[in-house]
Amino acid sequence: EDQVTQSPEALRLQEGESSSLNCSYTVSGLRGLFWYRQDPGKGPEFLFTLYSAGEEKEKERLKATLTKKESFLHITAPKPEDSATYLCAVQYGSRLTFGEGTQLTVNP
Amino acid sequence: KAGVTQTPRYLIKTRGQQVTLSCSPISGHRSVSWYQQTPGQGLQFLFEYFSETQRNKGNFPGRFSGRQFSNSRSEMNVSTLELGDSALYLCASRWGSSYNEQFFGPGTRLTVL
Numbered sequence: 001e002d003q004v005t006q007s008p009e010a011l012r013l014q015e016g017e018s019s020s021l022n023c024s025y026t027v028s029g030l031r032g033l034f035w036y037r038q039d040p041g042k043g044p045e046f047l048f049t050l051y052s053a054g055e056e057k058e059k060e061r062l063k064a065t066l067t068k069k070e071s072f073l074h075i076t077a078p079k080p081e082d083s084a085t086y087l088c089a090v091q092y093g094s095r096l097t098f099g100e101g102t103q104l105t106v107n108p
Numbered sequence: 109k110a111g112v113t114q115t116p117r118y119l120i121k122t123r124g125q126q127v128t129l130s131c132s133p134i135s136g137h138r139s140v141s142w143y144q145q146t147p148g149q150g151l152q153f154l155f156e157y158f159s160e161t162q163r164n165k166g167n168f169p170g171r172f173s174g175r176q177f178s179n180s181r182s183e184m185n186v187s188t189l190e191l192g193d194s195a196l197y198l199c200a201s202r203w204g205s206s207y208n209e210q211f212f213g214p215g216t217r218l219t220v221l
Contacts (some may be wrong), residue, residue, distance in 0.1 A: 034209060035212065042113075043212035044151075094139070094164045097211065098177050100153040 001090050002027040002100070006099035013106050016077045021102045023088035024070040032091040033071050035064050035083045044087055050107075078106045109134060111200050112213035120219045121182075124131070126187040130218045133180050133201030139163075140182040141210060142174060145196040157182055194220045 003026045013019055023089065024091055032051050039071035048057045050066040057064050061082065063074040085103045088097040113132045120126050141164075142154040153166040157176035174184040180201075186193055193206050196217050200210035 001126075027199065032208075035214075041217075043200075043214045046209050049209050053183055082195075092159075095141070095153045096151075096157050097153070100150045 002097040004088060004090055006086075006088060006102050008015055008102060009100065011105070013078055013104070015079055015106055015108050018074070018076045018078070020021075020075070021073040021086055021104070022070060023063035023073070023099055024076075025090045026069075027090045027092055027097070029092070030090060031093070033066055034091065034096065035071070035073055036087040036088045036089065038087055040085050041075045047086075066074055075104070078104075080106045080108050082106050112211055112218050113198050116138045116196075116215040116216060116218050117214065118217045118219075119122055120221065121189050122221050123189055123191060124199050126185060127189060127218060128183055128185045129191075129197055129199075129218075131199030131201075131213060133182070133212075134211055136203065137201035137211075138180055139165070139202045139210075140176055140180065140184070141200045141202075143198045143200065144168075144185050145198055151198070154184065163192075189220045191220050194218060 005024050007022045035047040038044045048064040053068045055066050061076050065072045083106045084099040088102045089098040111133045111134040115130045139158045141156040145151045171187045176182045196215045198215045200212045204212045
């Protein structure tokens with residue numbers, strides 16, 4: 001059975017303090033790993049898709065990387081508006097299996 | 109391009125009632141998936157519809173059902189509501205392939221009293 005584990009559960013940073021979020025997975029035949037951002041009371045917002053080990057994608061202060069067993073979401077010089085829950089999900093067939101998320105708080 | 113829309117945004121029901129939620133996908137998207145999100149279980153897959161056919165189903169009881177119309181709009185129905193059905197119900201659409209990203213709507217917040 002597919003499993004996705006995210007760590008840490010919660011992370012508190014000062015503005016400008018870079019860090020990384022981890023997503024480890026066990027799935028037979030990865031068909032894609034997805035990162036989403038979710039603000040309270042809203043639906044997840046798509047950030048990145050990664051398909052193969054070694055792949056990297058960037059968007060503003062975020063950079064996602066993928067290995068054979070885990071993915072990292074690197075946040076460089078975060079701002080308070082980056083505060084949200086970050087979710088990763090793996091795709092098996094047509095369904096997504098989500099991790100529990102990392103709740104990120106960036107203090108000014 | 110308009111995003112995924114869901115109606116209603118909020119619902120309050122009592123135990124034993126049934127409820128129907130609606131989802132309109134992004135124009136041109138033929139696949140619609142439904143997810144349940146709760147604080148304890150996180151985001152869990154309910155089912156996916158593609159071209160009016162259920163293509164995949166999660167591990168939920170038969171009280172949860174859905175359908176998709178020819179215009180790709182989708183509805184999900186929950187019968188005989190239980191307190192534990194209180195959750196944020198999210199709809200997501202994608203263009204077609206199994207391997208491209210899904211875009212989520214804002215969700216319907218269902219409260220069962």
